[in-house]
Amino acid sequence: MEELPALTIALVILSLVLSYLLHQVCLRSENIRKKLRRQGVKGPKPTVFFGNTKEMKRIQQELQIVQTKDANNYLSTLFPHLLLWRETYGPVFIYSTGALEILHVSDPELVKDIGHCTPSELGKPNYLKRSRKALFGGGLFTLNGDEWAYQRKLMAPEFIMDKIKGMIELIEDATVPLLESWESILDNAGGSGEIAVDDYLRKLSADVIARVCFGSSFTRGEDIFCKLRQLQKAVSQQDALVGLSAFWKYLPTRAIREIRKLEEEVRLLILDVIKEHNNSTDNDLLRVIIDGAQGCHLQGREAEDFIIGNCKGMYFAGHGTTAVTMIWCLMLLAAHPEWQEHARAEAAEICLGGATLDVEALRRLKIITMVIQETLRLYPPASLMMREALTDVKMGGLDVPRGTIIQVARSMLHQDEDAWGPNAGEFRPDRFANGVAAACRPAHMYMPFGHGPRTCIGQNLAMVELKVVLARLLTRFSFAPSPRYRHAPVFRLTIEPGFGMPLVVTKL
Template identity: 70%
Template structure:
């Protein structure tokens, strides 16, 4: 037994040394030299750790006082990016041990990034591995022909003609939330503090379950709960430390917990898919909206699914469950916070919502289009609090961005919040909540328009953005017709990076029944 333990330790040590000597230095150093020869500067990396120690040192030294009225939180979450941009300019390089990252915030170069196909500039391979527990091998992590096939399978289920049929389902999903808050306020004299996070997440989860998988939130609740646990566990695991690729395979308590959650989610999704197959008769199809699940199941038998049918189904269902509900929910939460702290805009949105919703049981597409002020508020929320703050791509072949030759294997990084707060693009008030900047659309809100990218850039733009916008409009319109919101004294403004940007300590708001 002791000999076996020694053998395992020797093998792990050998693997770590091989990884260190053959992956962590030669490849990234070759990329660094090519970029340096073209004038791209950056902090000097160290062996094994790259610049990760310096990143942590900067975060510790420059950790600012968190102000409740501050929308610019780059200095809180990513202070190293600000320090290096100030030192080296809008285009710089740094290392995370095994990866060389080219950080880009120069507008013309950002535009060029959106022109490359997923076969040339795709999702980084390390993300596919590190996020596999949460996203599987779904649309958000694959590249090339596999990506094109998966998008072809799923995108039609999110076209506007399909969204029209989902609006009533979204309306139905608001009912439990509205009833819960009415009950709370009835027992509290009409006004009290409510921590809104879980209510909004449950609503968004219910929408995805009903609209995409033909089940109510009661059936999908266990999947959402376990994916939320996976999200927190994955976010805590440091993917940027040199030997993390080795540590992830060790039998630690956290790694075992992640593996158990992955297996539990897999079984739940397969059970859902099995039920869909068994019930896929004419009567079921007529009474349930499960087109996306059916499309995924049918697509799993296609020639370009990149793996087994089971992997295809589980990976894409996990991607939709997580990305389709988490990013929408967190945006709605930030939107309520911004409306609570800007009562003049809350009054304007409420007046519009009351006019549009008056006497209607379901808003309908025409009603959603008439919610112009609410649309501007949502767009401004997405500008200030984009759910996915970092856009990461990997050069899958040698490419050119601007005048820069980017070698294969380079990780290209764009920080969305840097684009969204760029004062040259947005004006001197870029840090302020000003929804009226979108009065004439995105093209008139900033110059150039591609500096606004909450749903992504180029061919990989989010396929579910129509559903997300419809969902947020219905929810916020219904809430504002019934309740008024104001800041809670217990709220601590502290945006946290947990794969999405969310309130670290929750979102308590004082809710008053109208």
């Protein structure tokens, strides 16, 4: 008998492996669906290979509503299938992507129970670890178990308020170039003109995170931030929930090659920063990360991966989410001039004579704090919270099988009329006048920085940065909507303006 050609053998082996994988995935998915449906959880009927992804695309095409400038509920354009299925099946339902079974939860009691689950019960989904690897590496944002616990214990102390007090001056210094740049633009335009504020605010926030965490300015890290921004767009275009067609992600397509190229470029740039840092005496977050790699006895490529993964996570999460919140803040203040005037009057009083801001001054910025909180309610940067049941777990009266992906749409919770009242879709900062606990019932329906053990470690820094920047901007400029602004929020891992944020800015 003649020997089979090597290519034929390879194809046979590949087909057997794929058959095994498909069988395992289909069997696991069917078992999860059966266990949940026996307990009364309903949802749309999936197909074998694509789950409900084709239906999701059909719903989006049929139900997509054109956004208007004062429409804050973007769920109807970005995730209309979630709204339709909640209306059809209730606040808890299951749907499939072919490869994943997703339990969508918007019931307040079950959401509360998610926060009570331990990190060993609920963790970051493994599929996110794979699909976001280029952007986050093996850093804190994708890990579970002992690795996650070690890295969180390592980095969380760097973001306590006592440490952040010393960062306020660095934030102020990073804000100065933006103020001077806008003043120069407006002086040349007669005092008022249109500025696309989003790129400026991204650069500012990148400068802040570079200074406070890595002891450098934006100029040195500019290439890193630009490459990460390109990576963010490239990764977000790769639909992470496309069912079993996700296996095609492992083929060397043009898009995958571009992601890998950007990933390697970011890696080399961060390695250059690390080499420079090793010759300095800076005692900042980068030093903590470098020492942390040595603390868990990593060597060579493993140590590099540890450091680079955490640097990428901090570069991206530290500036991307804060920048997009600044952008939405200015849009909402431009659209609501009465609140802009209230916030400006408060900032002018506290920053009288250009006084240096400190923690006590920031605590007195009550109205600006309310504006930020309301912006985070209407436009939480990370709209979807995803967790995976790492073991069989009980939530309320529901037994959730291991491997189930649990999804919470923050925007859905943040605009739930039962929790927030009939004006839930409106910009009303005064709802936070007596704090978060009094703004909604129950209080855990507000979760811009996450929920439970994995709450964002950088929330204190983000709030301080937002207060400092808004206070300085409002005392120098006024903002009005631009007729060129097109309200079209898009999902690029964060929720951001689809066509930029042009505003009419006037120098005061």
